[in-house]
Every structure is written in structure tokens, then in C-alpha cells.
Amino acid sequence: MMVNITPICSQGFAAVCCGFAALITYLSLRLTYNVFFHPLSSYPGPFAAKLSDAYNGYYAFKRQLHIITRQNHLTYGTIVRQGPNKLVFNSVAALQDIYRNDNTTKPKAYIALGPRLSIPTIFTAQDRQVHRARRQLIGRAISERSMRIFEPTMHDQIDLLIRHIFHSIKRPQSTTINMTERARLLGFDLAGLLAFGYDLNLQTQEKNSFVLPMLEAGFFWSSVFLHWPLTRKFSITLATLKVFRRLRSQYLSLVEHIISSRTKQDKNAQHDLYSIVADELDSSGPDGIRASELWAEATLFLPAAGDTTKTALAAIFFYLSQNVHCYNTLANEIHSKFTSGSQIRGPSLAGCQYLRACIDETLRMSPPVAGILWREAYPSEQPFIVDGHMIPHGTVVGVNIYSIHYNKEYFPDPYTFRPERWLDDAKTVRDAFAPFSVGPRGCAGKAMAYLEISLVVAKIMWYFDFRSVAKSGSHGSESTGVFELLDNFTSSHEGPHLEFQQRGEHCKELDST
Known part of the structure; x- marks a missing residue:
């Protein structure tokens, strides 16, 4: 018996056509609304950005x-619509209105940061009370007072870098030092010690070196997920990739080992984050922190504390190697202030004004986080005003740090490395400066960053002279004078590759080490 399947096929084809037509109609209506009738339709911006967050996701993917x-x-002006529901600003007023504001919080997209997504951390918490309590607790580990106690440990780690440079000089064949690589190893060793008194030994051993590519990949995908939240579902596919899954498993196992090793010790055995939060573990008080929350905080504290300073350290050596006047001025300041390397300490560096100016100018031109830190307003009956503009409910706003740091209105001649601009005590310059963000959710680790950068730069310039050696593929651009960054949520980069020489007799004290 023959069955005529033509009607069945025709019905199926018709259903597919109807479904496709319905989809096209929906997308057309949605796009028409986004472009012409959306509350943000009057704001200028790229056409593609008005249609989908894929615009931000594409450029986040390209870093x-x-x-x-x-x-x-530069094309559209101070305010740009850079997403269907996103506005990005480029003004001091917006910087203050968005970030120095207790009524703004991080969007849900920040859940992309970190492997324990169900547990809010100091970096991802939306609730202001949770964030404030967590910041007050964890911030004590990276406060100025804490850094004074931690400084001897910091010196020990920095001295490993100094000896690495010294031994590279003494080799029969001259070698160069990749400052991005060395700064990153130093930063993560310090982060492990500050968090749980655990020495990762990245500067001296390769055992834990898998941490670096794992976190680099984590930063990259977190950036894509943050700026294009729809792709968050892709993380499930990403987690199935054998290489990524293996590295992620190794990293999480290492974090568990670090925490378990530390919790077996007396809480005062080390001055670290654990010694500060130990009394609050499983506390019933409002500031209490559960063991699971400590684990979640640790997975983000390590990369946050370890990765913050690497950009500034790599960049400052790039800029000094490209600007002879700045190099000589800073060298003279350091050489005239100290008579031995052992005198270089945090308190004694406070009077090195040109050193601080060089650091600030480096942070301006090459900020550790160069992109957009998105914020949204809490539900409120009060209007949300940013730089004189009433922001519709549901709109995500932010300031692109790179844009405001290169805004000629605040920083004339922005592509020139000019530390002197920070010696004039110009309020406008300070108001537009946000390498660690500003306000209640700004980076709590400024004290640690400034201390580490100051000590590294001062010690290296005390013992050595250096010059830049061009390498193929380096992201440091001698033609523009800018140390080029890749936006990886934090900043990724390469070089500079430096060749060092002993400075006079100053390295004699290193011969015995």
C-alpha cells in the first residue's frame, strides 16, 4: 500500500516557514525598537552596538x-551608546556620579568572575551590605598598616628578582629579561604569601607555573562573558575542553591545598589574610564568613593581588627605557637619597616624589584595568543622574578608564610620558585619575601596589642600568611611545625586554648571594 507523504512534507515545510517568518518578524520589531523607540535611542553610538551586546563581546574577544x-x-562624543542598554561616559563628572555612589552596584554579569559563581565575593557581590562587610574584613590584609608588617616578606621576594637579574648579567653570553614575565612571577608569589602564607615559588621553580596560563585564560573568558552576558552559556562548553578542564582542576586543587595547609597552622603563624579572617570563620555575627566563602574569596584574591602590579611594573620600565630625561631624573633621585641598597625601605621612599610621579604617569598611560567597569543603579524612587543625564531604569553605565586617561581635556598631550604633570598638584589631573577605579568598590589593594612598584623600581635602579632591546612580537610600541595593552579584563602585554648592566660597585653586596 502506497502512502502519499506529500501532504505531510508540505505541512512540515509550511511549519518551518511560519516559524522562520515569525523569527524574522520578531527580530525586525526588536531591532526597530532598539534603534528608534528605545529610551536610549537618542544617544549616539555605533549602529551594531544598538542592536546587540555582541558588539562589545566581539571587541572583548579581540581584546x-x-x-x-x-x-x-572621539567619533561620537563624551557619551556613547555602546550596547542596547549600555552607556559609556568619558568625563570626571560621570566618574564621580557612577563610582562614588552608594546607590550603584555591579550588574549580574559580574558573576562571570570566578569559579564559584553561587557565592558572592568582594569582587562580585551586588548587595552593598555584603560588599561593605567583606571589604572591611578582607581589606585589612592589604591596608597600609598590614603592608608595614608584610614588607619584610616583600623584600625577600623582590630580592629574588634582583638576584635573578644579577645572575643573568654574569652569564658568559648576554641575556635579556622579559619584565612582564618576571613581574608576573613576583606578583603571584607575593599574592600567595599575603593570602595564606604560602610560597608558590614561581620565581625559582616550575612546579606551579600552570597557574599562569590558567588564569590568563580565565581573565580572557571572564571579559567576554562580562561584556556579552549571553555567551555565559558557552562556559559550559568551555569547561568540557580537556586542556582547560585539566588546568582549572589543577588550579582549584592548588587553592584547596593552600587553604588546608594554612588552616592546620596556628592563625598567628603568618601575617596574612587568613590570620585576619580566622576569627570570623563560621561566625554568627554580621561580618562572619563561611569556609566556602573563604574558598571563593581565595580563588579571586590570588589573581587580583597577583596580577594588579605586573602591568605597572612592566610599563614603567618600558617608559623609562624610552625616555632618557625621565630615566636620568629618577636615577639621580634614587642615587642621591640612598647610600646602600639595604636602606631602600617603604618609609624612606615616601620622600621620592619623582618616583611616585613616574608611577602615577605609568598607571595613567597603562592602567592595570584599562576597560569599562560596568555599574547599574539600585531600584529606587530617586532618579539616577550621570553627568547631568537622567539614566533610564535598567541601563548599565560605565567609564572606560583608557578613554578618560587619554582625554586631552584632563591630560594635555596624553601620549607623552610626562611625570612632571603630577608634581604640579593639579586637581583636575587627580580627579580624572582612576587606575584602581574610585569610590566604595574601588580596588582595596592600592597600598600594596604602590609599595611593591616603588620597591622594585628603586632597587633595580640602585643596582643596575638598563636599556630596551627590541623583540619581534613585542607589544611595546617605540613608534608611539605607548606600552600597548590587550584588554583581558586585567591588562595583558609583552615585554619590555631589557638588557641590564651592573651599576658601579653597587652589586658587590650581591656577589655572596
Whole structure:
């Protein structure tokens, strides 16, 4: 018996056509609304950005979102619609209105940061009370007072870097030092010691070196997920990749080992984060922190504390190697202030004004986080005003740090490395400066960053002279004078590759080490 399947096929084809037509109609209506009738339709910006967050996701994937955002400001002005529900600003007023504001919080997209997504951390918490309590507790580990106690440990680690440079000089064949690589190893060793008194030994051994590519990949995908939240579902596919899954498993196992090793010790055995939060573990008080929350905080504290300073350290050596006047001025300041390397200590560096100016100018031109830190307003009956603009409910706003740091209105001649601009005590310069963000959710680790950078730069310039050696593929651009960054949520980069020489007789004290 023959069955005529033509009607069945026709019905199926018709259903597919109807479904496709319905989809096209929906997308057309949605796009028409976004472009012409959306509350943000009057704000200028790239056409593609008005349609989908895929615009931000595409440039986040290319690690160029900070660059394209600045170009958009130059094209469209101070306020750019850079997403269906996103506005990015480029003004001091917006910086204050968005970030120095207790009524703003991080969007849900920040859940992309970290492997324990169900547990809010100091970096991802939306609730202001949870964030405030967590910051007060964990912030004590990276306060100025804490850094004074931690400084001897910091010296020990920095001295490992100094000896590495010294031994590279003494080799028969001259070698160069990749400052990005060395700064990153130093930063993560310090982070492990500050968090749980655990020495990762990255500067001297390769055992834990898998941490670095794992976290680099984590930063990259977190950036994509943050700027294009729809792709968060892709993380499930990503987690199935054998290489990524293996590295992630190794990293999480290492974190568990670090925490378990520390919790077996007396809480005062080390001055670290654990010694500060130990009394609050499983506390019933409002500031109490559960063991699971400590684990979640640790997975983000290590990369946050370890990765913050690497950009500034690599960049400052790039800028000094490209600017002879700045190099000589800073060298003279350090050489005239000290008579031995052992005198270089945190308190004694406080009077080195040109050193601080060089650091600030480096942080301006090459900020550790160069992109957009998105915020949204808490539900409220009060209007949300940013730089004189009433922001519709549901709108996500932010300032692109790279854009405002290169805004000629605040920083004339922005592509020139000019530390002297910070010696004039110009309020406008300070108001537009946000390498660690500003306000209640700004980076709590400024004291640690400034101390580490100051000590490393001062010690290296005390013992050595250096010059830049061009390497193929380096992201440091001698033609523009800018140390180029890739926007990876934090900043990724390469080099500079430096060749060092002993400075006079100053290295004699290193011969015995």
C-alpha cells in the first residue's frame, strides 16, 4: 500500500516557514525598537552596538574593547551608546556620579568572575551590605598598616628578582629579561604569601607555573562573558575542553591545598589574610564568613593581588627605557637619597616624589584595568543622574578608564610620558585619575601596589642600568611611545625586554648571594 507523504512534507515545510517568518518578524520589531523607540535611542553610538551586546563581546574577544571605546568617544562624543542598554561616559563628572555612589552596584554579569559563581565575593557581590562587610574584613590584609608588617616578606621576594637579574648579567653570553614575565612571577608569589602564607615559588621553580596560563585564560573568558552576558552559556562548553578542564582542576586543587595547609597552622603563624579572617570563620555575627566563602574569596584574591602590579611594573620600565630625561631624573633621585641598597625601605621612599610621579604617569598611560567597569543603579524612587543625564531604569553605565586617561581635556598631550604633570598638584589631573577605579568598590589593594612598584623600581635602579632591546612580537610600541595593552579584563602585554648592566660597585653586596 502506497502512502502519499506529500501532504505531510508540505505541512512540515509550511511549519518551518511560519516559524522562520515569525523569527524574522520578531527580530525586525526588536531591532526597530532598539534603534528608534528605545529610551536610549537618542544617544549616539555605533549602529551594531544598538542592536546587540555582541558588539562589545566581539571587541572583548579581540581584546581591543578599550581601544575601540576610545575611538567611539572621539567619533561620537563624551557619551556613547555602546550596547542596547549600555552607556559609556568619558568625563570626571560621570566618574564621580557612577563610582562614588552608594546607590550603584555591579550588574549580574559580574558573576562571570570566578569559579564559584553561587557565592558572592568582594569582587562580585551586588548587595552593598555584603560588599561593605567583606571589604572591611578582607581589606585589612592589604591596608597600609598590614603592608608595614608584610614588607619584610616583600623584600625577600623582590630580592629574588634582583638576584635573578644579577645572575643573568654574569652569564658568559648576554641575556635579556622579559619584565612582564618576571613581574608576573613576583606578583603571584607575593599574592600567595599575603593570602595564606604560602610560597608558590614561581620565581625559582616550575612546579606551579600552570597557574599562569590558567588564569590568563580565565581573565580572557571572564571579559567576554562580562561584556556579552549571553555567551555565559558557552562556559559550559568551555569547561568540557580537556586542556582547560585539566588546568582549572589543577588550579582549584592548588587553592584547596593552600587553604588546608594554612588552616592546620596556628592563625598567628603568618601575617596574612587568613590570620585576619580566622576569627570570623563560621561566625554568627554580621561580618562572619563561611569556609566556602573563604574558598571563593581565595580563588579571586590570588589573581587580583597577583596580577594588579605586573602591568605597572612592566610599563614603567618600558617608559623609562624610552625616555632618557625621565630615566636620568629618577636615577639621580634614587642615587642621591640612598647610600646602600639595604636602606631602600617603604618609609624612606615616601620622600621620592619623582618616583611616585613616574608611577602615577605609568598607571595613567597603562592602567592595570584599562576597560569599562560596568555599574547599574539600585531600584529606587530617586532618579539616577550621570553627568547631568537622567539614566533610564535598567541601563548599565560605565567609564572606560583608557578613554578618560587619554582625554586631552584632563591630560594635555596624553601620549607623552610626562611625570612632571603630577608634581604640579593639579586637581583636575587627580580627579580624572582612576587606575584602581574610585569610590566604595574601588580596588582595596592600592597600598600594596604602590609599595611593591616603588620597591622594585628603586632597587633595580640602585643596582643596575638598563636599556630596551627590541623583540619581534613585542607589544611595546617605540613608534608611539605607548606600552600597548590587550584588554583581558586585567591588562595583558609583552615585554619590555631589557638588557641590564651592573651599576658601579653597587652589586658587590650581591656577589655572596
